[in-house]
Amino acid sequence: MTETFHHWGLTYEWSWFLATIIGILVIALPLMLAVAMIIYAERKIWAAMALRRGPNVVGPWGLLQSFADGLKVFLKETIIPTSANKGLFLIAPIVTFTVALIVWAVVPFAPGVVLANVNVGLLYILAASSLGVYGVIVAGWASNSKYPFFSALRAAAQMVSYEVSIGFVLITVVLWAGSFNLSAIVLQQKGHVLGLLNGFGFNPLLFPMWVVFFISSMAETFRTPFDLVEAESELVAGHQTEYSSMSFALFWLGEYANVILMCALNAILFWGGWMPPIDWAPLYSFFFTPELTGLFWLFAKMTFFFFCFGWVKATVPRYRYDQLMRLGWKIFLPLSLLFVILVSGWLMFTRYGGAGA
């Protein structure tokens, strides 16, 4: 696209600038729409699992429910508690929302379709997701209220704990793929097992790591069974207790954008991203073009993982806080460390010619 604008007479730098802005909008706006639809889908999933109907009044089959909720929230008054720290109180939801959006810059949607094809893509995602915790901490502190503050403390400890094991899981993937670039990681999974199955997840050495990653990604996005940050029975609504109207909505949008991102990461890092699960040529381009087929496969996988997230939320009871910490530090951390050693040892023997090399 940069070339097109350049061709129209803009200088190269400004055409790059314009093309990037358009690229950002092309990702961010459908993402917001996706969040609205996915909240509806999730409520339907929970309803089905609880033998209820779920939203079915606004629009056909209740499809417009999220937009109605959005409109309601948008029209309400933003209430700022008198003793809150005003500036920080308003910045916190913005931070959550922004961080949830910037991560998408490096996600490869289809072959060659990525906004920023940087070679530290995975580190960028780690960095951006570690920023996410500030939204919660700052919200909790600036509200100047007890429950949000407890929630902030829980959020900080939980995020830092699970980021450790996520880091080690990512290291095993990076070791196998030999790159931090997400597009390269996807391409490395082509015919990974027996030259037939696309995806590191089919590899018996990496499958346990996917399980760890999947559970950690729930903890990282504060989803049930790890939603102690906003446990209703203990903390009202956690860090969102004092928030109203759009500032509340921004938390929700950011949270769900993060959930979708984690689904995308599960697909990209372990299940072949935009590639079909089986390495068979017609599957790569049966849907008009290879790009659209790639999008189809990625979205199919993301939807599946999102269904799993909803499934877990509907069925698994909440962890207690000490159990959460135990799982993170005493089980996931040693397990992922062990697998880093196993994977690097295996690669040392098979790929780099033994320990002597």
Next chain:
Amino acid sequence: MIASIAFYLFATLTIAPALAVIFARNPVHSVLWLIVAFFNSAGLMLLLGAEFIAMLVVIVYVGAVAVLFLFVVMMLDIDFASLRSGFTRNLPFGIIIALVLLAEIIIAVSAWQAGPALSGHNVAATTQPNIVALGQLLYSRYLFPFEIAGLILLVAMVGAIVLTHRRRHDTRPQKVWKQVARRPDEAVKVLDPGVGEGMKL
């Protein structure tokens, strides 16, 4: 041009928050300004082409170290009056430290062209990604210092745990393995007491 705009943006946003760290009255605000400064210094690294270092700054400093700072500072009950009371008493010592730091900065800035490694020129861009280049150096030429640094950090971690760990005897923590290993026949006892005899537990 965009590169220079970005440079001045990041530079301003590093220095101004760094000043705000010192001048902010609220310690939590100070930590948050520090985070802003860290984040923008990562941006400067990025402009220099050191993308790996930039990401590490964000992951390590912003994502872990500053979270812990914030964690501690938020929970401290700081009494500002007692903090300020020592101001005049410690002023001479503070001025000395400030002068030493100033001298260091002046020496460092005036010698920025001195070293053999940089000599004022930009490092030539290579086709190698940062991480590959760093890894090759760390695991060949600097292998020994690298391993020693790792060992020292491990010792520090173990030391911190040993120093702060205390075994409490008045708690009854959950033993998950015990719960998992429990079987119905050892947990439930079926009794049939006669009338008027009651239960013996």
